[in-house]
Amino acid sequence: MKTITEAISKQSSNRRLADFLFILWAGGAALLSYSLVYALRKPFTAATFDGIEAFGFDYKVLVTIIQIAGYLIAKFIGIKLISELKRENRLKFILVSIAVAELSLVAFGALPTPYNMFAMFFNGLSLGCMWGVIFSFIEGRRTTDILASLLGISIVISSGTAKSIGLFVMNTLNVSEFWMPALIGAFALPLLALLGYSLTRLPQPTAQDIEQKSSRVTLNGKQRKELFIDFMPFLVLLFVANLMLVVLRDIKEDFLVKIIDMNGQSSWMFAQVDTVVTLIILALFGAMAFVKSNIKVLVALLGLVVLGTATMSFISFNYDSLQLDAITWLFVQSLCLYIAYLCFQSIFFDRFIACFKIKGNVGFFIVTIDFIGYTGTVLVLMFKEFAHADINWLEFYNILSGYVGLICTVAFTCSMIYLIQRYKKEKQLKKAKEAEMSNGIKFTGEGMEPTTFSQI
Template identity: 65%
Template sequence: MKQINKTKHVSDLLLILWAGGAALLSYSLVYALRKPYTAAAFEGLEFFGSDYKVAVTTIQILGYVISKFFGIKIISELKRENRFRFFVASAVLAEVALVGFGMLPMPYNVIAMFVNGLSLGCMWGVIFSFIEGRKVTDILASLLGVSMVFSSGFAKSFGLFAMNDLHIDQFWMPAVIGGCALPVLVFMGYMLKRLPRPTAEDIALRNERVTLDGKGRKALFIKYAPILTLLFIGNFMLLVLRDIKEDFLVNILDMSGQSSWMFARVDTVVTLVILGIFALFIFFRSNIKAIMGLMALVLAGCLTLTYVSFNYATLDLQPVTWLFIISLSLYIAYLTFQTIFFDRFIACFRIKGNVGFFIALIDFIGYIGTVTLLFTKESLDIKTDWFALFNHMACFVGAACTVLFSVAAVLIYKRYMHGRRDRQKQEEANVFMNLQYNTI
């Protein structure tokens, strides 16, 4: 027995290294195809009267939003045998678009960024579909999730390095970085394709994952509508705040006198802290306890976000310290729902479906908010201090999400306990029927 347990532990560890490493590197490399342009300020450039940087960001996110919309259907229904082909086609199209961004004349080259966003909108859901529904999904999803933090900083730092040290033009810089990342990304996709299927133990603990057609998606949302509505509204605000931070961080913070690698260093520390926290959830065998623990973690992040933003003047924090605290608080809240939460939610309520449906839906809703905010700012020609805007948004989002997620946590627990009582009554009724039958 001891030998069998040892073999299982070794097998689990190898799966974590294989699947987790491939997932982490895959999405990190997706960022290399999507986010390096954010390191460029494009100062003094305009897109038909609008700020060029805002236009590029808005148009890329618009493509991303459209992709997320179709991803609700695509990812929900994507079969295992088609995942890798979809993965490769998306990556190649994204790099072709970046080459177009460098080749086409400004300002018309922003159309290439629309194609880039359109091609990459489903990548998170595809990668997650390879790793969901396993007893070690918590740690695998944590590795995938923190890649978002880790790679965001590195994409900006590599972009700054390419422009400042290698003297690569700001329009060609994204294509150069993406071209280096593409072959490795395809190989990582192949490594994910070769993963073994979930075992019987995985299915028993985390429920079997199945595709969802339109009727199934509608029925699932209606059944959990009050809970999902609160979660989706909260995620809408978190995603908008995260996008503003990622895409305009070089506008929010004064980078003069700072190293090109400052973003990477801060995000690396944030990554390690979040990974350590999320990894602890592998020890929660009870799905409801894991969900409640995750909600407590989210609420702590939201409260910290509000406190630091509201008291920024009195706290008198250094820019790097401020960036670390804000990034850690924001990403803990945001990544909880992008990684562990919905996998546990499906397992807790034995839902017939997959995580991709939930994530594609919350991302679609959130990115609509980002596009709307940026479009409104430009159409009304609002001139603002980016730091002040972000700080006020962070204060409001943290406070609002604290309320929304607190109510959602209560509803989740009440629904679980109600279902547990119903199951107990059914079991008691079955026992009574068996006793009656045996007596007869």
């Protein structure tokens, strides 16, 4: 008896060690990979391009819009591409994408202003699907919650770090704001290629992974349409709310140096604030790995998101009366915004698929919400520049953040209610079917209407 107990204990210990090593390998590679994607995409946001105009408009706003336009088109293409991309083609996709991204940054530095701004379109186009590709390596596993949390926090820490490195390269190394992105990208490209290769060497999900998280498959056009229709009320709420979150996050990332007065502040302030935010989010999302119930995790995540968006709205609407210093304001805004944003970019849809045994993959959901979100970002930037070009950036951001937080709080609360009701009804139908089958009666649905969305 003692020998059997020891053998079971040793087997359990070996499994935990194997899981830990796998998390270090897969999670570390995923985190560093997307951090380097940011090094190819975001350093230009550290530059202000003061005094430069193009075609009568602010040069930086136009550069940002052009890059996001390329990113947006990539997201649209990605709805089909990422849903159908096979495992053996992922590395080729990564290598081509990062090569085009770096070439576009070289063109940005080499071409004359303002025409060099159009090179950034290809930078955005080449990198728009990278998140979905990297996430496809880690989804559908028992450890996906932790792996996705590590991948998700790369967005938070990389955003501030990319700006800080950009400022360092310009201020300390005296590299021009036009060549700075290409220099940083040159260091990122070979490292990203190596990490992409390491991700392709990850083992396939095990039988235990599939049992707990369900098998992940590609989706053709008909299957994507059927999936959306099946969960349409819920997905519409999430897509609308995420549109607003993506808009707010992108404006914060791209124009933070205009929103906050950097006089007297360290160029590493962004990285320092984002590091603290990263650790908090990693702890919150990582704790979800210890909860096996998928519906409990989904409800807990939506609860966190509602708390974050409500707080974000309160801070923004009461900015003048609260009199927060720049670092405290930035910390609260970043924490609330990224809890909400990263929830849907990391573990939410993985748990959603597992909860309702959906035949599909996370990439479809993430690319879709990103496409919708970046469409909103372009429209808001164009509206701000063309209709209200003289507005104060801090005032503009606080107004936008306040209303986004308010609307998202309502939308995510409704989403939570819908999700709980849908789960209860499906559980009741499943129990009824099992009861009839156990009594030897073939389940035909007599006396019980199938659940419809109008009833929910």
